[in-house]
């Protein structure tokens with residue numbers, strides 16, 4: 001993966017300690033229970049957020065766990081004009097007594113810094129990225145939904161300098177917010193319908209496709225709107241040079257299951273290196289399945305679906321988990337995949353991945369990152385505004 005010059009923060013040498021400013025106006029317990037009973041995705045938020053500032057003079061400083069509240073931004077704040085902003089997405093799952101587990105947060109920390117380098121932003125030391133998330137999970141552990149849900153964590157960073165010249169900003173805010181989450185798609189794990197775009201591209205060689213930056217998502221929205229117009233749930237992007245090779249969706253990676261049991265997924269390069277994608281590859285390979293990271297063309301997809309060589313298609317991501325594709329539409333026409341139903345390989349991989357994430361299966365790859373929650377007494381002290 002080739003990224004541009006980023007900026008490291010050599011000034012962070014000693015561990016920073018997080019100050020806690022408790023939210024005195026937390027949402028009432030009954031209202032919180034109502035909100036987390038069926039949270040859907042991305043609409044319910046917890047009581048706190050974590051922020052850490054960066055400036056050229058002071059590096060990373062002032063880490064805080066504080067009440068979740070709006071930012072005040074000058075109209076000339078650089079991110080509003082030049083989109084220097086990156087983010088991550090990961091989930092915390094309930095575990096046994098007083099424990100919550102994150103899924104592979106170190107991978108998110110590393111990808112966050114790869115995105116930072118590509119967007120010429122400062123890198124955040126991995127231990128600070130993870131500590132920020134742990135602090136927020138501890139502060140808002142009461143927001144963990146039961147019944148198969150999780151707490152979706154959204155770390156992000158943006159340029160907050162007030163300036164209109166075009167150059168990397170001299171100051172940034174890193175922030176983590178949390179959102180109780182159920183299914184990303186309204187239909188839960190039911191097969192989705194995808195639209196293959198022959199008009200728009202998501203990324204080009206040398207561009208920002210492998211970075212998780214806001215601009216990639218802004219650029220995907222017109223294509224996603226076109227997919228919706230055609231009655232589809234999601235858009236599939238093809239490569240920018242030939243409009244032939246399948247890349248990924250607006251917010252998910254994609255896999256193809258063949259009749260001989262082999263699995264194909266597009267190679268890294270211009271796509272986001274998904275952590276779910278990497279986990280599926282490891283899981284399947286450990287069980288002796290053949291997974292090939294290789295180019296697969298939209299016309300091959302159409303032909304293989306028609307001749308029965310293609311048995312299943314599924315998409316994957318942190319928010320979406322693993323979801324089958326039941327129907328594919330394009331200007332050339334429509335076709336069903338596996339009679340429109342979820343296939344056995346998709347169901348099995350989904351089941352096995354979720355079992356590891358939820359702590360129901362052995363963590364043979366060491367992917368789970370446990371967080372010890374505070375005792376109720378400690379939590380009360382925290383809420384009373386203790387500073388560390």
Ligand code: PLP
Nearest residue numbers: 251252253272274275276317318
């Ligand atoms: N591709 C894109 C464009 C995404 O936004 C996401 C979601 O984060 C993914 C793929 C899947 O990545 P991950 O599995 O790390 O969530």
Ligand code: COI
Nearest residue numbers: 089090251317318319320
């Ligand atoms: C995630 O899966 O975490 C993402 O950021 C993708 C987005 C579609 C919500």
